[in-house]
Amino acid sequence: MSRTLFVIPCGAAKLSRPSPARTLYTGSMFQYCLTVVEEEAELSGTAGRSAAVRILSARHGLLDLDTHVEPYDRRMTDRDAVPTTVVADQLMPLAEAGDTDIHTFLPRPYLARLLAAHEMIEQRGHSIRVHDHYLGTRGIGYQRQVLATLRSTRGTDDSRAPWRRPVSDGQAEPGARSGSDG
Numbered sequence: 001m002s003r004t005l006f007v008i009p010c011g012a013a014k015l016s017r018p019s020p021a022r023t024l025y026t027g028s029m030f031q032y033c034l035t036v037v038e039e040e041a042e043l044s045g046t047a048g049r050s051a052a053v054r055i056l057s058a059r060h061g062l063l064d065l066d067t068h069v070e071p072y073d074r075r076m077t078d079r080d081a082v083p084t085t086v087v088a089d090q091l092m093p094l095a096e097a098g099d100t101d102i103h104t105f106l107p108r109p110y111l112a113r114l115l116a117a118h119e120m121i122e123q124r125g126h127s128i129r130v131h132d133h134y135l136g137t138r139g140i141g142y143q144r145q146v147l148a149t150l151r152s153t154r155g156t157d158d159s160r161a162p163w164r165r166p167v168s169d170g171q172a173e174p175g176a177r178s179g180s181d182g
Contacts (some may be wrong), residue, residue, distance in 0.1 A: 003100040004049045004093060004163045007111045008039045010057040012072045021055050022065040028157070029140055034065075036147045040103075043154070043165040050100065051163065056110050062072055062090040076109040088118035088124075095126035102130045 001142050011030035015023065022034060037053050044051035054062040058074040058101055061082040084133055094100045102118075111132055137143050150161060 001051045003097065003153060004041070004044045004051045005094060005100065005102045006041055006051070006053045006105045006161070007056050007062070007114065008033045008037055008053065009106050010055050010059075010063075012075070016038040018070045019064045021057070021069050024069050024071065025055070030107050031126070032144065033147060037105060037176055038152055039154075040150060040161065040163065043161075047164055049163055056087070056106060056114060058110075058111075059158060060088045076113055077083055082113070082118040084113060084120060088112055088120035091117055091121055091128065092126070093127045095121045095124075098127075100128045104130060104132050105143070106132070106133060108142070109135065114170070131181060 008030070010021075011025035011027035011028035013030070014025055018024075025031075027035075034053070034055075041053050042052040043134075053065055055065065056076075057063050057069070058076040058078065058081045059072045060067075061067065062133060063069065076082075091102075094102075104114060106114060111134070115130065121128060133146055134143050137146060153161065154164075
């Protein structure tokens, strides 16, 4: 079965108590991105793909939305940010399962960590396809526009959202390739 993983970044604004990851991060951009991407994951599921959403945390790596997390203060650019090897290990089960597309909605430092993990996976002899949906965006306003465009094109055959199309067994998403693309 074709798998789709949507990856969004954590946020700096957090609750002051341990909470599920989906509610720990309180910033408006995080909440908007999560809402849009969860809706897209649901559409992917109706198109016959196994879909999931993960948060790329600067402290923990990839988090399931319901994982309880203690508040922390760390950015992906910090020296003690989550190591690339941890992210690669977290992605490895998807790579071993095969036929996986990862759709990222990540700012550059987060994308760089995920792509470095992707490279480690390829060095281990496995493959996953990574799609960077913020490619060419110059800041948060442009990133919001990417998300708004996804929302406004629901119900259409939008090439920016190949996960919405029904799949036949073993068929990769159109235009998918190893590495990063938009």
